[in-house]
Amino acid sequence: NAGVTQTPKFRVLKTGQSMTLLCAQDMNHEYMYWYRQDPGMGLRLIHYSVGEGTTAKGEVPDGYNVSRLKKQNFLLGLESAAPSQTSVYFCASSYWGIDYGYTFGSGTRLTVV
Amino acid sequence: AQSVTQLGSHVSVSEGALVLLRCNYSSSVPPYLFWYVQYPNQGLQLLLKYTSAATLVKGINGFEAEFKKSETSFHLTKPSAHMSDAAEYFCAVSEQGGGADGLTFGKGTHLIIQP
Numbered sequence: 639n640a641g642v643t644q645t646p647k648f649r650v651l652k653t654g655q656s657m658t659l660l661c662a663q664d665m666n667h668e669y670m671y672w673y674r675q676d677p678g679m680g681l682r683l684i685h686y687s688v689g690e691g692t693t694a695k696g697e698v699p700d701g702y703n704v705s706r707l708k709k710q711n712f713l714l715g716l717e718s719a720a721p722s723q724t725s726v727y728f729c730a731s732s733y734w735g736i737d738y739g740y741t742f743g744s745g746t747r748l749t750v751v
Numbered sequence: 752a753q754s755v756t757q758l759g760s761h762v763s764v765s766e767g768a769l770v771l772l773r774c775n776y777s778s779s780v781p782p783y784l785f786w787y788v789q790y791p792n793q794g795l796q797l798l799l800k801y802t803s804a805a806t807l808v809k810g811i812n813g814f815e816a817e818f819k820k821s822e823t824s825f826h827l828t829k830p831s832a833h834m835s836d837a838a839e840y841f842c843a844v845s846e847q848g849g850g851a852d853g854l855t856f857g858k859g860t861h862l863i864i865q866p
Contacts, residue, residue, distance in 0.1 A: 680856040
């Protein structure tokens, strides 16, 4: 049982390049999230999804797009990367139930130069 | 809107001393509260979560937290610090538990353990 898997783990982009971060979960969770972590800022929610085919904006959505075509996958796209998007990105999934909880991936460290 | 304030971006304690990490929250509804730990270059690990069943919540690695509604607090404690406790700690709140709103995190507290 892999939980939440993020690919890639590291990436260096040049300003203006595009890329897609992939998040995959094998727990049949309904909800999925993308966060970014910056020093001294904690984790901030970028976008989230409450089910297959749905997406919604979080606290810091500008410059990012997302898609949830399959329940198990949640993609985060950067169309034109900027140095301000240098960060560590975490994906998470969750479910609503008696023993609710959130499961986090191990993160993707992105540097934009 | 929900929010979390963690008092002290850095906390330093001696090995064997009491660890106290402070967290205050703001929520318009009864909150669901969490503490996570992050070791260097790793992901987030759940320490404990408040489920409204009991105000004193026990977690892993000897940590516990007490929910105090009157003080809107959920401070994390450990009676005796160990060198392995050195890490970043995050308090988080959700208004829907494991639901659609995700987690709102505090900015984190870096715990330093002095030998």
